[in-house]
Amino acid sequence: EVQLVESGGGLVQPGGSLRLSCAASGFTFSSYWMHWVRQAPGKGLEWVANIKKEGSEKYYVDSVKGRFTISRDNAKNSLYLQMNSLRAEDTAIYYCGREGDCSGTRCLAIDSWGHGTLVTVSS
């Protein structure tokens, strides 16, 4: 069974930093692209970033470029999101997601999601 478990969320002051982790199990982590998606309280979904299987390619939404860094450790089956210079508008539940594999090619859809971790940016 695929499992994704996020951790590391919490309350942080504006300008502060936080590192989110996502522990993966039940599948060969190194064979999948991985994503972070967030959802502000009462709002819709916003894709944040993704990372290629071996970590060589990374993409971000414009609003977090230069502040957030996605990374992975395939030996530890873990995905990370380093968040710096946090702003009030970064307050959200952050979900870790696995992109599906379609017979060896990218499915370009997130087929498994964690339960999310809440990040609150406030003074």
Add this chain to the structure above:
Amino acid sequence: IQMTQSPSSLSASVGDRVIITCRASQNIWTYLNWYQQKPGRAPNLLISGTSTLQSGVPSRFSGSGSGTDFTLTIGSLQPDDFATYYCQQSYNSPWTFGQGTKVEIK
């Protein structure tokens, strides 16, 4: 790429046929996915690539479209279907979601 869903919300009865539309601001071919989200839960992938139903998703769900205009159809609404639905394009980065369509009980 901006994704616009309509309506933003709708009220429907069990057994109704429900259609949700999603429009992309540019051609995204068929790189369009649909997710269902229930309160307090993570999203769940229903349909990928415009029309490919995910394993375990009831056949009353279907998707169609190409280019800029897409639809999600629920053939006969069931009590478990009351939720918020999101379209999402994966044609290019950054991936973007529609604002969501909340399906409520009439």
